[in-house]
Amino acid sequence: MILDCERYAGPCECGREHPLETKMVVVDYGCLNDFDKYMDACGLTGKRTVLYDTNTYSLPGMVHVRADKELVLEAQGLHSEKNMIESIIPQLESPDVIITVGSGTLMDFARYPAHKLGIPFVAIPTLASSDGFTANICSVVIDGQKKSIPMEAPTLVLADLNIISGAPMFLNVSGVADILSKYISLTDWKIAALVSGEYYCERVAGMAQEALDLMVKCAEGMRRGxxxxxxxxxxxxxxxGLTMQMLRNSRAASGAEHLIAHLVEMKPPRFENAHGIHGECVGVGTILCAEEYHRLAGLTPKAKPFAPLNPDWVREKFGALSDGIFKENENDVLAAFDAQNIVDHWDEIREIIATIPPAEEIARLYKDLGGKYRLSDIGIDESLKPEVLDISAAIRNRLTLARMRRVLDFGEER
Ligand SMILES: [Zn+2]
Ligand SMILES: [Zn+2]
Structure with a gap:
């Protein structure tokens, strides 16, 4: 089917315009055979450079679209790192449009150069393991720090299900987990809006919910065999992914649970062996947050005065990565509102948390699907569990319930 992007874009009751750079999203069996037709429909003409990696180039069922220049990157060791991405720009040979065929990493290898060169790009995802394909956010490592930088979104996305359906099962399960994480990200966003007056949009939140409901249905079907x-x-x-374009940030799609994936990529001290692809790590993060949020809902907090992160704590937990953490937390979002607001809205917060399924239920689903659901599944020692959310919440200065715990006193030792 063809996703009608117009349906979502345009002036909204929240006061914003919600422009979408993505004109068309095609999800269908064999849609690559009509590639030129969709390019024309989107007005994408001129010199094409098509980007593959050594894996995606020879995938079963791959239709190699017409190219003025094909560039096949060595898949081994390929990751979204600024210098690595910049080094390929000269090899693109000044195209009018970049077409990229692959996973999220390949998307970044087109998104970043397209942004630099001021040209459009087209995404041909070969799997559906995460929601970055229609996003305008580039997740790139700069000087050892993972950064999410807003850039252009693909003008056209063509997801050929003949190729996507051939991806290994664990990638599908990872995709399920990346969408089910919206249980937490939506909760974090709603609570933040409630207590700090942060911008919130019903339409965009509704889209994240639409994606979540659709994926829950798909996951339950898979579980039934x-x-x-x-x-x-x-x-x-x-x-x-479109929610990220509409907000120009990932607020609807990424909350405290996503920071577990960032933690795994950053590998601070004691997390050196952490591993796992994006959705797998996010899935484990979702279960951790579900458990902690439901536990907190059973308690009643008092407000605590704001204090910046303790520098000694930061150095102990982040070692060589500390400078980046200090910089990220310079203007701590927790200092921008009165923590008493959280306490005053606690009953409403409880109701929001009640929309998250119990942690055991989510864990059982991932287990039944053969996915990852424990810290140890992603190379993190279970003994670190009591600290994981404290550490991950420090990675990003975004208002989440996990982060709010720093200004709340639940009458227990932390
Ligand atoms: Zn809106
Ligand atoms: Zn994600």
């Missing part, structure tokens, strides 16, 4: 609904799963990823 039905043939996977690749169209539904891919659509859910695409809709979630």
């Amino acid at each position: 039905e043939k996977p609904d690749f169209e539904g799963m891919t659509m859910a990823q695409m809709i979630s």
Whole structure:
């Protein structure tokens, strides 16, 4: 099916315009055969450079679209790192449009150069393991720090289900987890809006919810042993990605649970062996947050005065990465509102948390699907569990309930 982007874009009751750079999203079996037709429909003409990696170039069912220049990157060791991405720009040979075929990493290898060169790019995802394909955010490592930088979104996305349905099962399950994380990210956003007056949009939150509901249905079907609904799963990823374009940030799609994935990539002291692809780490983060949020909902907090992160604590937990953490937390969001607001809204917060399924239920689903659900599954020692959310919440200066715990006193030792 073709996703009608117009349906989501345009002036909104929240006061914003919500422009979408993505003109068309096509999710269908064999849609690559009509590639030129969709390019024309989006007005994408001129010299094409098509980017693959050594894996995606020879995938079963791959249709190699017409190219003025093909660039096949060595898949081994390829990751979204600024210098590595910049080094390929000369090899693109000044195209009018970049077409990229692959996973999220390949997307960044097109998004970043397209941004630098001021040209459009087209995404041909080969799997549906995360929701970055329709996003305008580049997740790139700069000087050892993972950064999410807003850039252009693809003008056209073509997800050929003949290719996507051939991806290994664990990638599909990872995709499920990246969307089910919206249970937490939406909770964090709603609570933040309630207590700090942070901007919130019903339409965008509704889209994240639409993606979540669709993916829950697909996951339940898979669990029952039905043939996977690749169209539904891919659509859910695409809709979630569009929320990032509409907000120009990932607020609807990424909350405290996503920081576990950042933690795994950063590998601070004691997390050196952490591993796992994005959705797997996010899935484990979702379960950790679900457990902690439900536990907190059973307690009643008192407000605590704001204090910046303790520098000794930061150095102990982040070692060589500390400088980046200090910089990120310079203007701590916790200092920008009165913590008493959280206490005053606690009953409403409880109601929001009640929309998250119990942690055990989410864990059981991932387990049944053969996915990862424990810290040890992603190379993190279970003994670190009591600290993981404190450490991960320090990675990003975004208002989440996990972070709010620093200005709340639940009458227990922390
Ligand atoms: Zn809006
Ligand atoms: Zn994600």
